[in-house]
Amino acid sequence: MDKMPKWADVVLIPLISLFLAALGAGAVLMATGHDPIAALGVMIEGGMGSSRAWGYTLYYATNFIFTGLAVAVAIHARLFNIGAEGQALLGGVGVAVACLQIPWPHWSLAVLGALVFAGLFGGLWAIVPAWLQAKRGSHIVITTIMFNFIAAALLNFLLVEVMKPAGVMEPATASFPEATHLPSFADMLGVFGIPFASDAPANFAFILAVIACVLVWLLIWRTRLGYEIRAFGHSETGARYAGISGVKIIVIAMVISGALAGMMSVNNVMGEAERLVLNSSEGAGFIGIAVALMGRNHPMGVFLAAVLFGFLYQGGAQLSFQLQIPREMVTVIQALVILFTGALDQMIRGTLERAFLAARKWRA
């Protein structure tokens, strides 16, 4: 018999972790002389209080859904992909190549092309660490960290030396042509006569992110490959006895993971900036770790956690505007969420299991 009911594992533990993280964040705010309740009010107003606020929240959430799914798919194969950041940067290069080199007639075709290129570039960037892990046993965490730095240097080089238009000082590509601009929420909802803030960056990529959630769910729980990935993640030796090739699973899982991280760039590079700049992913690859941990590696959980982090991100921006609390406060919250849901999971789980066992004994 299980030590505690499933709902406690799926709902209660993340909520307790979140609560502890919120307490920690509140303590930091109080220590730096701010009122946590007032700060929360500003965040809720700025992150959910208007259609413009939602437009920003869902824009950030789109980034985090892609990177969260990327980290989650890798975790199912028991691979810790810290490289989503670098893979997202390379995905951005793919998007820029697709948008600038191919004369698209319409955005609907351009977005498909950009998705393919982003996925290809991100996936290829993940192949080397995957292959080294599978064939050489080099630890994937270390290699993906190294590949993040190499990706940043590569992007810097590409923007400064190759992709920057002549005569421009700023290391950035030219703006993408009009035909590749994705419709914003205001454009899409306007068709149905629903008003939405036109200055918010949420765009068509959000719908792609939702589709990606469904596809990842199908992949992991409804396909043979997904079964093999989970089997491998559960027990490497068991999977090998079942005739599952470890090399194949590691490489495929990492390529899917890298492709998902790369596809994030359809949102930020193509949908928002409409050109490629330095550090385009702005740490979203790392937030994917927190999102996957919090969402228990399930697409539904990833979606909810991504919206929560989107809200935190947008709310955090409002904190710096209105209360002069630095944006980095969000990084503190992110760290606390990772700490409590990831590293200190056993602390919460153990306590909870004991509580449930005691309750059962008392009832019996």
Next chain:
Amino acid sequence: MDFLTLLQILDASLRLATPLLLACLAGLFSERAGIFDIGLEGKMLVAAFLAGAIAATSGNVWLGLLAGIGASLMLSVVHGLASITFRGNQLISGVAINFFAAGLTVVASQSWFGQGGRTPQLSGAARFDPIIWPGAITKIKDLRKADPLDQAYSELLSGHAIIVYAALLLVPLSWWVLYRTRFGLRLRAVGENPAAVDTAGISVVRLRYSAVLICGVLCGIAGAYLSTALQAGFVKDMTAGRGYIALAALIFAKWRPWYALYACLLFGFLQALALRPDVLEKAIGLKVQVQLLDALPYILTVIILAGFVGKAIPPRAGGEPYVKER
């Protein structure tokens, strides 16, 4: 390139290698005891901040150093709790620590000093001054005219902060502790086969906690060096990936102290070269991309990890929490 320019670059290499070396030795102790630590970066960062802040407010650099070590130790304890006591995932704990430090140092320095995430400029007793060796030439005009031996003595050996010399001395000391003391033998054993150590009646938990705390002290010194010696004050994200380069150096050195020194000197040299692209261009006659120099430590590490230049085998029990009974 003349001899003095070379000396200047080597001098910069040594200064830049020092924080790498301290962090690398920190990681060495932790990982040799079986605790992976990708939180070196975060620990250095909090130490750099608190050392800078306390040195600025108290005017005493030694108090700053102590505060930096204290801050780093706090995060070490968190890492120990997560990875030893609660047997959590050591990598995830390290990631959390890095983000926590990156965020907290900015939030705290902004609320404390209100200077956009930096601490006030340090000067005088609030900073580690270079130690001028007896007879060293300090004026650049005299140095140009001096003979090469004097130049090497004055430019390369003399004129570093005390932490640079301390870091160099820590290499033989670490070697001695790890390979010539009972504590070192047990520490290495607990990273290879904790069950055997446990069977011998030695506490795995205590050994691992001491390794994690040593790691914290060394990271603290490394961080304090950044804000009070290498630069005059803390600035946002001033570690700039040094914790990860130290990790790369540790793999490069295959978890051995002397090789850690060589690896860190090499990576320090690469950083020094990246600061002087003009010299490099003149020396080899063609333009080298700065970005390539920036990425070189990481590329080298991946090549090493791939096992093309000898195999880097980490401590066998690294990353795995020890469970006494199954």
